[in-house]
Amino acid sequence: MEPHSWTIHEARERLDNGRITATGLTRSVLARIEAVEPRVAAFNTVCADMALEQAAAADRRLQAGERGGLLGIPLALKDNMITQGVATTCSSRILKNFVPPADGAMAARFKEQGAINLGKTNLDEFAMGSSTENSATQITRNPWNLERAPGGSSGGAAACVAADMALAALGSDTGGSIRQPAALCGVVGLKPTYGRVSRYGLVAFASSLDQIGPITKDVADAAIVLGAIAGRDPLDATSSARPVPDYSRGLKDGIKGLRIGVPREYFIDGMDAPVADAVRAAIDTLKGLGATVREISLPHTRYAVATYYLVATAEASSNLGRYDGVRYGHRAMDARDLLEMYMATRDQGFGPEVKRRIMLGTYALSAGYYDAYYKKAQQARTLILKDFTDAFGQVDVIATPTSPTGAFRLGERTADPLQMYLSDIFTISINLAGLPGMSQPCGVDGNGMPVGLQLIGKAFDEATMLRAGWAFEQATAFHKAKPSL
Amino acid sequence: MTIQRDEVLKIARLARLELTDAELASLGDDLNKILAYVEQLSALDTTGVPSLEHAAEAGDTWRDDVSRPSLPRERGLAVAPAVADGCFQVPKIIE
Numbered sequence: 001m002e003p004h005s006w007t008i009h010e011a012r013e014r015l016d017n018g019r020i021t022a023t024g025l026t027r028s029v030l031a032r033i034e035a036v037e038p039r040v041a042a043f044n045t046v047c048a049d050m051a052l053e054q055a056a057a058a059d060r061r062l063q064a065g066e067r068g069g070l071l072g073i074p075l076a077l078k079d080n081m082i083t084q085g086v087a088t089t090c091s092s093r094i095l096k097n098f099v100p101p102a103d104g105a106m107a108a109r110f111k112e113q114g115a116i117n118l119g120k121t122n123l124d125e126f127a128m129g130s131s132t133e134n135s136a137t138q139i140t141r142n143p144w145n146l147e148r149a150p151g152g153s154s155g156g157a158a159a160c161v162a163a164d165m166a167l168a169a170l171g172s173d174t175g176g177s178i179r180q181p182a183a184l185c186g187v188v189g190l191k192p193t194y195g196r197v198s199r200y201g202l203v204a205f206a207s208s209l210d211q212i213g214p215i216t217k218d219v220a221d222a223a224i225v226l227g228a229i230a231g232r233d234p235l236d237a238t239s240s241a242r243p244v245p246d247y248s249r250g251l252k253d254g255i256k257g258l259r260i261g262v263p264r265e266y267f268i269d270g271m272d273a274p275v276a277d278a279v280r281a282a283i284d285t286l287k288g289l290g291a292t293v294r295e296i297s298l299p300h301t302r303y304a305v306a307t308y309y310l311v312a313t314a315e316a317s318s319n320l321g322r323y324d325g326v327r328y329g330h331r332a333m334d335a336r337d338l339l340e341m342y343m344a345t346r347d348q349g350f351g352p353e354v355k356r357r358i359m360l361g362t363y364a365l366s367a368g369y370y371d372a373y374y375k376k377a378q379q380a381r382t383l384i385l386k387d388f389t390d391a392f393g394q395v396d397v398i399a400t401p402t403s404p405t406g407a408f409r410l411g412e413r414t415a416d417p418l419q420m421y422l423s424d425i426f427t428i429s430i431n432l433a434g435l436p437g438m439s440q441p442c443g444v445d446g447n448g449m450p451v452g453l454q455l456i457g458k459a460f461d462e463a464t465m466l467r468a469g470w471a472f473e474q475a476t477a478f479h480k481a482k483p484s485l
Numbered sequence: 486m487t488i489q490r491d492e493v494l495k496i497a498r499l500a501r502l503e504l505t506d507a508e509l510a511s512l513g514d515d516l517n518k519i520l521a522y523v524e525q526l527s528a529l530d531t532t533g534v535p536s537l538e539h540a541a542e543a544g545d546t547w548r549d550d551v552s553r554p555s556l557p558r559e560r561g562l563a564v565a566p567a568v569a570d571g572c573f574q575v576p577k578i579i580e
Contacts, residue, residue, distance in 0.1 A: 101560040194540045208539035234548055238541050306523040317500060324501070326573050331566035338578050343503035355502055356515055362500040363488070363516065376526050378536035383529070385537060417515055418522055434540020459542070 003028035005164045005482070008073050008221040015062060015072045022058035022072030026051050026116050029074045033118070033165045036485045039146060041138045042160035044079045045087055046119040058114040070115035070228050076166040078157050079120035080127055081212070082201040083107045086117075090203050091135035092125045094323050094330045094349025104201010105233050106170055106212060113228055118166050121156030125351045126320065127177055127205045129153050130423040133414055134353040141410070142185060143483040144449055148407040151181030151423075157215045158185035163485055168216040168225055172202055174209045175308050176402075176427025179439035182215050183402035183452020186441045186481060188469070189215045190222045193460045194434035195240035197226075198233030206315035207238075209308075209431040218479045219440060219469040223247035226462060242460055250463050251470040256290035258468060261395030265301035266426055272405040278443025278451040279401045282472065286399065289471050296395060298387040303380045304429040305421055310364050310377035311432070317361030323349060356417060385433040392458050397468050400426050402452030406445035426454060436462045440469050441478040450481075487517050 003011065003025045014020045030048050037043060051074065058072035077083065080090045082100035084107065089095045103111070110117050124134035132140045132155025140155045142148040143163040150159040154171030158181035161169050171178040173191035182189025190213045197212045204210060214225035230244040262283055267276055287293045325331035325345030332344035350358070364373035391398060404425060413420045430437040435456055442453035453472070457465035473479050488496075493513040497504045504512065558571060567574040 098564060101556055101564060195542065208541075237546050238539070240542065241546075300529075303526060303529055306526050309519065310523055310526075321501075325566060326575055327561075328564040329566070333566075335576055337576050339501075340503075341576050342501045343498075346501055347503040347505075350502070352508075355504070355508070356512060356519075358500045358502065359493070359496050359512055360516060360519055363496050363520075366496065366499060372527075373523065375536060376529075376531060377523075378538060379531035379534040380526055380529055381537040382534050383531070385540065418518055421519075432540070459540075 004032035022055040026055035042156040054116045070113040074116040076169040080203040105198035124153035127153040151184035153177040176424040183439040184407040186450030190438040193436045198236040200235035204319040206312040258291040259395040261296035263298040266400040274445045282442035282453045307377045307380040308428040313357040313361030398456040402439040402454040406449035
């Protein structure tokens with residue numbers, strides 16, 4: 001097996017034993033990028049020279065006896081996390097030439113730990129979308145079928161991990177943007193509890209929902225990366241001061257007696273039958289491993305998409321106010337006065353979906369409509385959280401499909417924004433409730449495309465979710481399947 | 486409830502978006518479709534239900550009031566579209 005196809009834990013052992021150098025590993029991954037990136041188009045920027053310099057530095061640290069963590073591991077960052085000296089575009093024309101003057105928390109964490117930053121992966125513009133087709137830079141393709149979408153918004157991150165162009169990647173998840181592309185590309189994607197990982201330097205979309213998390217080749221790697229990025233950051237006031245457990249330690253403890261809830265509202269009419277079958281079979285597997293399974297109800301599930309598209313767009317309309325052409329990014333150059341400059345800059349810089357969401361959010365917050373839309377959505381959000389709080393009185397983990405379908409064809413859903421929003425129907429509630437959720441491969445649909453099982457944990461109990469996911473992996477081989485490229 | 490073109494234009498002005506006529510028409514259609522979908526929330530009884538702004542467990546967090554270095558001016562200005570005299574330069578504001 002070529003080094004580029006290793007997991008982090010496989011690479012870790014070999015780096016620590018001296019059987020491969022960080023430079024050798026990085027060269028293997030860069031060669032893989034050269035071979036398949038022209039077909040997949042996962043990266044906005046590949047930093048080959050910088051990666052090799054970082055690999056050389058990691059080798060010096062390894063030679064000096066340092067071990068463990070992310071030292072010497074080649075990874076990729078979603079292109080909405082700022083990196084000093086490396087363009088951070090958010091796949092938007094408005095940030096096309098933006099080279100940040102500082103590192104965000106994730107780039108800084110990579111450097112401290114000696115991880116190698118391979119580059120920046122494609123996304124739906126400002127993380128707004130479910131197929132990565134809203135990118136202003138390029139169309140990323142699903143490595144399992146190049147005519148199909150990788151999901152989104154972290155489509156570049158999921159595709160690059162599925163195609164072995166990085167050992168793992170970091171994505172961001174506001175309504176499913178880590179878990180849904182991970183499901184559609186056949187890899188593991190984990191959205192941590194709100195507050196578990198610092199968002200300093202993550203370009204804000206909807207601040208009460210955004211969270212950074214890993215996209216990896218298996219559950220053991222998700223535990224490693226989560227442990228490496230979690231924890232309090234004084235530069236993010238929403239980050240939690242709770243101690244970070246060793247997520248790898250409890251993985252193998254088994255799930256005998258674990259109480260798994262299956263919400264009846266997540267197996268809906270119109271859902272793709274092979275997806276439902278694969279997820280039900282996965283739940284049976286968990287039962288076979290000693291878990292007890294019971295049906296639960298999350299009665300406000302049907303309000304989640306509506307609630308989300310009011311809350312998220314309201315916050316986005318405020319967050320994206322900063323793109324005014326004054327301090328960084330694109331500026332319309334021929335404006336006669338300041339207002340005209342603002343309006344022309346934003347018209348030229350933002351793509352259609354971003355404009356749509358800014359408009360909807362502005363409307364929901366505007367005088368006369370605030371109570372009917374924004375306040376109503378915030379009240380619905382309380383009820384959605386309460387559904388989960390009640391359910392977690394009876395169960396330890398909730399199991400659902402990640403997405404109602406496997407990967408859809410490129411272009412298939414772009415004409416109808418609402419249909420695209422419904423791609424996130426099973427992931428959105430978890431963001432509204434601030435809970436951790438993880439998608440992992442559990443089968444294939446009728447088109448041979450991967451299907452994701454979503455596990456949802458209690459707040460700050462990623463460990464139990466990971467333990468269940470790891471047990472499932474040991475009993476199955478879905479995570480070992482690779483696309484032929 | 487349907488929003489009309491003049492209201493779409495008003496929202497666009499509030500959002501500081503200069504939209505073409507074609508954009509105004511298509512965004513107006515999209516907004517009406519999305520608003521028709523979110524209208525289902527009105528069926529939900531939320532009498533006496535408090536608002537949830539975020540799901541963070543901590544409320545306000547405080548740090549010691551100690552000064553620390555900020556981004557050097559030249560690095561902050563290096564990414565600006567236009568600079569003059571060590572400041573961000575913008576078009577004329579006052580007649």
